[in-house]
Structures are given as structure tokens and as C-alpha cells.
Amino acid sequence: MQDALVRKLESYEVLSEQERRALSALTPHVRQVPARTDLIREGDPPELVHLILEGFACRYKILPDGQRQIMAFFVPGDFCDLNVFILDAMDHSIGTISACRVADIPRNAIDHITENHPRITRAFWWCTLVDEAVLREWLVNLGGRQADQRIAHLICELLTRLEAVGYASDNSFAFPFKQIDLADCMGLSDVHVNRTLRDLRKRGLIALKQRILTIHDSARLKEYCNFTPNYLHLKNARWSDRRTSPWLARSQGG
Amino acid sequence: MQDALVRKLESYEVLSEQERRALSALTPHVRQVPARTDLIREGDPPELVHLILEGFACRYKILPDGQRQIMAFFVPGDFCDLNVFILDAMDHSIGTISACRVADIPRNAIDHITENHPRITRAFWWCTLVDEAVLREWLVNLGGRQADQRIAHLICELLTRLEAVGYASDNSFAFPFKQIDLADCMGLSDVHVNRTLRDLRKRGLIALKQRILTIHDSARLKEYCNFTPNYLHLKNARWSDRRTSPWLARSQGG
DNA sequence: CGGCCCATTGAGCCTCCTCAAGCTTAGTGG
């Protein structure tokens, strides 16, 4: 079952039981992928759409000098490249951060949805537009904030996105990222990420134990980095009434 | 006539005469917009798609502290927000850099294309995916390169994109940007942009006179910043055989 | 001619980087 996707789409559109079944039918091909494994590489022809059912993944590019730039994080319920099969070759790679359950969705399954389920299609569109908005916000983050606020902003975003799919509770969520992962996405060195995290801890804004990140006062953290969630375009913030979330048992190693 | 759009789409798909007419019919509402004017602002409901027929525009956001972050530049032939009308409110603003000719396209005109012209629809998709790829590359630029290579990369990208729509010739193109525009998009201060441009000039890589930018040796500049155009996904690089381009007469002031 | 906007240059400082070492944790094999 791909609960996270349904949850995410339902924060945009109300779905019927029939539509939920159509979404289930989308993912017969599910596989377990180890941590630190590529799903698709730069230069490959895009053939399948990847849907993250569980775990964390990222979109990245390796520069000629060997430097890695991470351009997006994927959490449960995220499509990696919903519409990319129009292009001839990937211009970036996608790889797992933690161990993941991934659904491989063939192009014609997406086409089938597009032709028969306008409301799901609309919700897919929404996903694409939100992915773009997140990317833009990352650019703002890199261009306009310095290290401490930058990392705080990433944490606020992850909290909000994970709450929307039921993978955060009590301001805590699984955090399988290595410091160098954060460095490679925030345009910082790993050493500086380390010091910045230490400062955020000392200020009492976050705690990080056994790969579980806890935000002590999310209002204060959000204010600290001027986080406003408007760019995530969540219509129905309905997951505030969730019960204990399933993530605690699933903090897969990195 | 919206020559630039047709040129751009034809670098992705071959279009019939009928399809070109359909594209012309898309833009009955054309207006002249002065430089430094907003087309749409953050918070506004998106109603119209804006197509830049001539001039330069940008996508930007103002942070709470007053800082502006530019997230994209638009050149002739670019749609500002092809599919954004699904969302309720803009999460960023769009404004002109130079004076522009802009076409306002109502949503139903786009829908009409989608329903009747699959090849144009596909080319529109392509545009959207390329816009995203450009955004990703900007993130790479901010995260992974320092000031000189960063600005050089922007210049290489603009050259390539403008060549594709016939607005560059002999490695020269109109450059109406103020230094603070470059600063606000590259995450640098205006002072440092100034020094960096000076260095690029001193190295003989570029020249900048009367708002016309000339690249002396584009191969050397591209190598200097590791520019590879793959992310622009230009299939048919057909504009190498163009004649003198129309931009020289049109270097509108900023 | 004066005023404004933008480009340019200098000086001092701060954020963040690099290099390098020590430490912690988890995994492996005897």
C-alpha cells in the first residue's frame, strides 16, 4: 500500500474510493532498494517513473571536479520524475539516502491515469508544481540565507512535508542524512554543517539523537529562518489530527 | 508575430504550417510593458499565462528582510508560468527587466491547444521540463561554483538560449541587466559582481559596451565554467545557420 | 547645470573553507 501518496494527494484533492483503487493499481512493481544506491543516472534514457513509498532519496548531479550537488530530497509519497519521459536523457541522477521501498511505474500506467482520472491527473499536476516551488525555495535558501538559517529552513521544510504524509509526529522525524549530504545540498562544507548543527543544538532549537531529529519549538525555529509554508501549497492541512505515526519503527540505517 | 516562440518550439519538434497558425492565434492580446514593471505579484491568483515576445523578464521573490532573490530570467519565446493556474496563489512575482512585448494568454486558449494539438502540447511540456532543468542548474551554480565561474555560467546559458531563438549573433547579445540584478540572482553582492565582471573583462573572456555583451571566445568561456548545454535539451540546433539577428535594433533600456 | 542612478574602487571584517587531527560509533572476525 502506498499510503503516503494517497495522503499527499488528499492534501490537494478529495479522492473517491475508486480513485484510491486506481492509485493502488499504479504500483504493482515494488522493490526494496538499499541505502546509497542509484535509481537512475545522468545520461540514462528515462523509462520508468519512480515513486518513493518509504525512505529518503535525492536528486543530484556530479560536477566535473567530483563535487556532488543535491537538488532535491524525496520523502515517502514523492514521485521522482513524473513527466520526465518526454526527454531523451536524464540530466541528473537519482539515488537513495536511506533504504527505500520504491515503486517502478511504467509510462503507460501514467497515461492511463491521465486519460481516465481527471482529478488524480490534476493532483499529479499539483505535485509537479509543488516540486518546482520547492526547488525555487531551495534557490532562495542558497542565494539569500546564511548557513544557520539555511539549514533551519531545510529542517522546517522537511517537517512540514513529512507531517503531510504522516511521517512526523511530535515535531520529530527520521533523519538518515549524513552531514555531508546536508553539505552537498546546502552549498556548504561538511565541517561547517557540523558546526552549524552544533550551534542550532546549543540554541535549543533542535536535537539529534540516533538519527531522529526533534524540533523543540517549531514556531521558534520557523521564525528563526523566516519559514513560510505557502510555497508547499497544502490546501487541506488535515494531518494535524493524526495519531502516532509509523515512522518510529522504520528508521532505516544509511 | 511571435517568432521566438516558434523558433524555440521548433528546436524541440518540427511544426506544420497549421500548427504555426494555431500558435499565432494564441496571442491576440499583446501589450507593451515598461522596464521594471511587475506582470504578476506574489499572492495574486494566477489567471493568465504570460509569454515574453520581446525583452527580458525575471521570476523573483522578496524576503522579509527586503532582499530580492531572482529565480529565473525569461527571454523572448519563454512562457512565464505555463501551468500555474492550477494553484490558488502565486508564491513569487514576475517582473520585467527591460521593456517587453508580452502576450497575455487566457487559460482556455491553452486548454484548446492541449485538446487539439498534441505535438504543440508535447513541445509545451518540453518547455516546462527545460525550465525546471534550468532552475536545477541554477541551484548547482549557486551551490557549487564561486563568483567568477557562476557569472560565466549564467552568460553561457543566456548565450545558448538566445541563440536558440535568434536573439544572439556573433557571440553577442543585448544585456539589459543591472549589476544588482546579477547580484540578486547569483547570491552575491553588487560590489562583488562588479569586481567579478571586471576580472572576466581583464581575462579577455567578455566585453560589455552599451548594454551589449560580447563573448570573445565562447569555447574558452564555456570551459572556464564547465558549461555543458545538455540540460537545455535542445534537439535541433538549427539556428547556427541564421542570418543577422534582429536584436541589435532592440536593445531597450533598463 | 544639477540631480539621480548606476558603476567603480578601497578598506576592513566576517562567514565559511581547507587542512589536519582526534574521537565515536558500528560492524567484523577471531
Next chain:
DNA sequence: CCACTAAGCTTGAGGAGGCTCAATGGGCCG
């Protein structure tokens, strides 16, 4: 159960790239 290893986290020291503040210069327009 412990020795050993490897990966990742932590901390220090010194340096470089880029920022801020401030003053000057140049071009355009009223």
C-alpha cells in the same frame, strides 16, 4: 567478549572569498 577497522562526527587553526560601509566617478535627463 574483545581487537581491529572503517566511516562518520567533532574540534582547532589558519586562510580566502565575499560582504559591508563609504567615497568617487560617469552618463543621462530634466
